[in-house]
Amino acid sequence: MNSLIEISNVSFSYDGKINVLENINLNIEENSYYGIYGHSGSGKSTLLFLIGNLLNPDLGKIEYRFSNIKKNTGFVFQFFNLINELTILENAKLAQYIRNKKENLKEIKQFAEILGISELLNKFPTELSGGEKQRASILRAVVGNVKIILADEPTGSLDMKNKIIVFKLFRDLIKFNKTVIVVSHEKELMDFCDNKILLEDGKIKGES
Numbered sequence: 001m002n003s004l005i006e007i008s009n010v011s012f013s014y015d016g017k018i019n020v021l022e023n024i025n026l027n028i029e030e031n032s033y034y035g036i037y038g039h040s041g042s043g044k045s046t047l048l049f050l051i052g053n054l055l056n057p058d059l060g061k062i063e064y065r066f067s068n069i070k071k072n073t074g075f076v077f078q079f080f081n082l083i084n085e086l087t088i089l090e091n092a093k094l095a096q097y098i099r100n101k102k103e104n105l106k107e108i109k110q111f112a113e114i115l116g117i118s119e120l121l122n123k124f125p126t127e128l129s130g131g132e133k134q135r136a137s138i139l140r141a142v143v144g145n146v147k148i149i150l151a152d153e154p155t156g157s158l159d160m161k162n163k164i165i166v167f168k169l170f171r172d173l174i175k176f177n178k179t180v181i182v183v184s185h186e187k188e189l190m191d192f193c194d195n196k197i198l199l200e201d202g203k204i205k206g207e208s
């Protein structure tokens with residue numbers, strides 16, 4: 001499989017004193033499903049933000065095998081971050097517009113069907129359950145022909161049934177030429193991922 005992102009000897013500190021991440025080496029491959037897990041404060045979100053180019057390493061480097069990281073990256077957050085004044089369809093169209101300056105209704109309908117929310121496209125986020133909202137925010141993250149989905153504790157506010165639905169849906173996205181990296185403190189959910197990365201005190205303690 002082709003390498004998509006190569007992380008070499010990366011260290012990061014918020015305050016210039018204490019390293020939150022230390023000497024991280026990781027190769028992210030195309031069309032793969034990664035789970036990053038570890039205790040609270042181990043550096044999971046920080047690593048995700050570095051991968052998504054929202055933060056820059058203090059030491060080491062992150063090399064991307066594609067151009068325009070921002071346009072090719074969709075984020076999913078614990079609390080959805082949908083725009084409540086827009087319908088789910090409008091949220092998705094806006095994401096496409098921001099990424100590519102154009103709408104693609106066919107793409108939205110295709111992923112809405114995979115995510116099981118075709119019937120919800122004309123609803124507003126406030127009319128949806130938590131599980132439905134998260135599937136809508138995955139729709140918003142995936143449209144616009146992105147390469148990578150970065151999900152930070154996407155199931156933190158969902159019940160177990162919906163946690164499993166979301167983790168299984170990420171797997172379905174891989175078939176559409178997407179790479180998914182999901183952060184969670186829930187080790188048991190990592191079994192849905194193909195590659196598990198354990199972070200402890202800012203260091204990779206295991207990969208499987």
Ligand SMILES: Nc1ncnc2c1ncn2[C@@H]1O[C@H](COP(=O)(O)OP(=O)(O)OP(=O)(O)O)[C@@H](O)[C@H]1O
Nearest residue numbers: 014015020038039040041042043044045046047185
């Ligand atoms: N913006 C920030 N400024 C300063 N310190 C921060 C900032 N964000 C995180 N930290 C610190 O960096 C460390 C790692 O935080 P991070 O959020 O990456 O961990 P995490 O594993 O995702 O934790 P959680 O599971 O609780 O979300 C923690 O000690 C945290 O307090």
